[in-house]
Amino acid sequence: MADQPEKSEKKYPHSGHRVRMKKKLLDYGGYIFDDLEIVESLLFYALPRVDTRPIAKELLTKFGSIKGILDADSAALREVKGIKDGAEALFILLRQVSLRDFGAPGAGNFRDPAVARDLLLRVYRGIKSESVFALYIGANGGMIDSEFVFRGGINSARFPLRAITEGVIRNRASGVIIAHNHPSGSVFPSSDDLITTDRIAAHLAANDIELVEHYIVGSNECAGILKRSLYSQNDKEE
Numbered sequence: 001m002a003d004q005p006e007k008s009e010k011k012y013p014h015s016g017h018r019v020r021m022k023k024k025l026l027d028y029g030g031y032i033f034d035d036l037e038i039v040e041s042l043l044f045y046a047l048p049r050v051d052t053r054p055i056a057k058e059l060l061t062k063f064g065s066i067k068g069i070l071d072a073d074s075a076a077l078r079e080v081k082g083i084k085d086g087a088e089a090l091f092i093l094l095r096q097v098s099l100r101d102f103g104a105p106g107a108g109n110f111r112d113p114a115v116a117r118d119l120l121l122r123v124y125r126g127i128k129s130e131s132v133f134a135l136y137i138g139a140n141g142g143m144i145d146s147e148f149v150f151r152g153g154i155n156s157a158r159f160p161l162r163a164i165t166e167g168v169i170r171n172r173a174s175g176v177i178i179a180h181n182h183p184s185g186s187v188f189p190s191s192d193d194l195i196t197t198d199r200i201a202a203h204l205a206a207n208d209i210e211l212v213e214h215y216i217v218g219s220n221e222c223a224g225i226l227k228r229s230l231y232s233q234n235d236k237e238e
Helices: 015-028 035-044 053-063 066-071 074-078 085-102 113-123 161-171 191-206 226-237
Strands: 131-137 143-151 175-181 210-217 222-224
Touching: 015 035, 035 053, 035 066, 035 085, 053 066, 053 074, 066 085, 074 085, 113 131, 113 175, 113 210, 113 222, 131 161, 143 161, 161 175, 161 191, 191 210, 210 226
Parallel strands: 175 210
Antiparallel strands: 131 143, 131 175, 210 222
């Protein structure tokens, strides 16, 4: 049975929108939401009878990203009209969840395949359609930032190589890890996966950017294919 607005919310004009947003989240997973929809939906739980979309839009305009909102101090958050104790407390808690789950910025060595695989398996949990994820890392292997850069297969002609390059430059990262999932659950790379990996590595190298690894994420497995791809290329040359 679909969720119904509580009796006390029947007169609230935005209750139907909230139900639709919740259904969209449960049906398709959070990755389908853009940043505005994520912040708007989070604020539902702190501001029960308020149109949260304008507040979310102002927060993103002021702080630039979800990470910027979570990193903002109390005084800066309070400059946004509509942010009160409940919303501020929510963002504080979310920041702590982020730090404890993924480690503080710069912490951890994502050049270690075990660390990267653990993160990627959690990131892709519940995602059923093909998506490409980028993890921007510093010289010491610590995470600077991460994002989904494409909704679709990595071998698609529409795959935006430029988006990854811009992400590395924007975050002043020294390298990038990319990943894409196989909804079938298999982590075995196709010939197109190998060819695409070589193409991405060459494009990034031309911009002095290191492709640290390219992972395929399956149901309960995660496998790096960059070295396998390079071996394939060497075999061709021989």
